[in-house]
Amino acid sequence: MKSLLMVDPQKLPHLLKYMGSKRELLEFINHAINQLQIDSDWFCDLFSGTSIVGCSLRDEYNIHINDIQYYTSIFANTYLTNENEIKNTVAFDLIREQVFFYKNEFFSKYLELEFNYSELNYEELKKLEEAQQELINKEFEIGFHLFTKYYSGTYWSYEQCVWIDAIRAVAEKYKTTSEYNLILSSLIFAMSYSSQSTGHFAQYRDITQSNMYDILQYRTRSIWTLFEKKYKELIEFQQSNILGNYHRITSLDYLDCLRLIDENTIVYADPPYSSVHYSRFYHAVETIVKYDYPDIKHKGRYREDRHQSPFGKKTEVKKAFEDLFDRIKDRKSHLILSYSNNGMITENEITDIADKSFGKEYESFVFSKKYLHSKMGRSDEKSMEVDELIIAYKRL
Numbered sequence: 001m002k003s004l005l006m007v008d009p010q011k012l013p014h015l016l017k018y019m020g021s022k023r024e025l026l027e028f029i030n031h032a033i034n035q036l037q038i039d040s041d042w043f044c045d046l047f048s049g050t051s052i053v054g055c056s057l058r059d060e061y062n063i064h065i066n067d068i069q070y071y072t073s074i075f076a077n078t079y080l081t082n083e084n085e086i087k088n089t090v091a092f093d094l095i096r097e098q099v100f101f102y103k104n105e106f107f108s109k110y111l112e113l114e115f116n117y118s119e120l121n122y123e124e125l126k127k128l129e130e131a132q133q134e135l136i137n138k139e140f141e142i143g144f145h146l147f148t149k150y151y152s153g154t155y156w157s158y159e160q161c162v163w164i165d166a167i168r169a170v171a172e173k174y175k176t177t178s179e180y181n182l183i184l185s186s187l188i189f190a191m192s193y194s195s196q197s198t199g200h201f202a203q204y205r206d207i208t209q210s211n212m213y214d215i216l217q218y219r220t221r222s223i224w225t226l227f228e229k230k231y232k233e234l235i236e237f238q239q240s241n242i243l244g245n246y247h248r249i250t251s252l253d254y255l256d257c258l259r260l261i262d263e264n265t266i267v268y269a270d271p272p273y274s275s276v277h278y279s280r281f282y283h284a285v286e287t288i289v290k291y292d293y294p295d296i297k298h299k300g301r302y303r304e305d306r307h308q309s310p311f312g313k314k315t316e317v318k319k320a321f322e323d324l325f326d327r328i329k330d331r332k333s334h335l336i337l338s339y340s341n342n343g344m345i346t347e348n349e350i351t352d353i354a355d356k357s358f359g360k361e362y363e364s365f366v367f368s369k370k371y372l373h374s375k376m377g378r379s380d381e382k383s384m385e386v387d388e389l390i391i392a393y394k395r396l
């Protein structure tokens with residue numbers, strides 16, 4: 001039997017503030033996997049999000065990373081790039097030159113668009129932001145203007161959006177090379193740490209007299225500085241990335257993904273716990289990757305084609321679990337499920353459904369740990385203590 005050792009999570013660079021990321025719980029998950037002692041070649045991280053769990057186990061198993069959101073594939077491709085694939089890395093100076101060219105071209109084409117944040121009182125600041133928000137109605141006559149048009153004066157300032165679009169344009173030049181994922185991952189990091197919203201993109205904050213100085217701090221953050229710092233860190237990371245196993249990366253619904261797995265796979269499932277839909281909270285991250293000028297709606301300017309997960313709906317969650325368990329059993333595979341005691345359904349409800357699906361051919365285990373779950377601005381409380389659970393079914 002294998003004794004598992006995860007890649008030190010500190011060595012997998014942080015890329016995005018993500019609700020429900022298991023980065024802080026990797027030891028707990030690793031402990032559970034070790035206890036189960038399953039002899040398997042493949043580990044499928046079915047709802048991967050940041051992809052941190054699956055990618056941490058890349059030295060132990062062949063890894064299948066999956067999530068319905070497309071941005072997950074960018075993170076996974078960044079973590080799973082082998083040093084051999086980046087031998088001919090484009091020099092960072094060239095990337096800098098190209099980004100600066102695009103942002104200068106944009107600024108000089110629209111010289112009349114100038115939004116100066118220095119020395120403003122509350123009323124002036126409000127007007128400045130509203131004028132930027134109006135750019136959604138402007139027809140821009142230059143390519144790569146999606147973020148400038150859709151998001152100026154919302155999550156980011158006009159100037160920050162021009163930089164985001166310029167970096168995104170350069171990423172497109174490298175679409176078929178490893179730089180593409182590297183540039184997009186670094187850009188997503190820069191977007192995450194410069195947005196004035198509370199760690200996600202469900203809503204941007206309206207300016208008030210009490211939050212204006214806090215918002216100004218985000219407005220003055222440099223997209224380029226954040227991008228450059230992360231890019232260099234990722235290059236260094238990839239240069240020491242020696243991968244021995246296979247990996248597969250998909251962006252599928254969980255049931256479609258489960259059709260692809262081999263028998264005897266360890267399926268790690270970390271579905272949404274609450275009615276909050278990831279596609280709404282991270283719509284801007286999906287859009288920077290797809291860059292498809294989607295139809296958008298509501299004050300948060302969300303994509304209309306957002307995925308609504310059955311795990312986030314009271315009327316569908318039980319059936320969603322039943323389908324998950326049945327499909328894993330059909331594939332003669334094993335389940336490691338992460339959930340919490342404040343989820344859409346209770347631990348007992350889950351084990352009732354799972355016992356019926358898996359039956360006598362499986363042995364079950366439950367592990368639990370107290371955990372401070374971040375609320376990411378969804379209420380006045382910063383965090384809440386929950387019981388983080390692992391419910392496992394091992395095929396006998």
Ligand SMILES: C[S@@+](CC[C@H](N)C(=O)[O-])C[C@H]1O[C@@H](n2cnc3c(N)ncnc32)[C@H](O)[C@@H]1O
Nearest residue numbers: 020021022047048049050068253254270278309
């Ligand atoms: C709790 S998060 C996973 C967090 C992840 N383990 C991490 O450490 O970053 C749940 C994930 O499920 C994904 N998801 C929701 N519905 C899905 C579906 N039907 N099929 C595949 N993925 C889905 C969401 O996009 C989200 O990334």
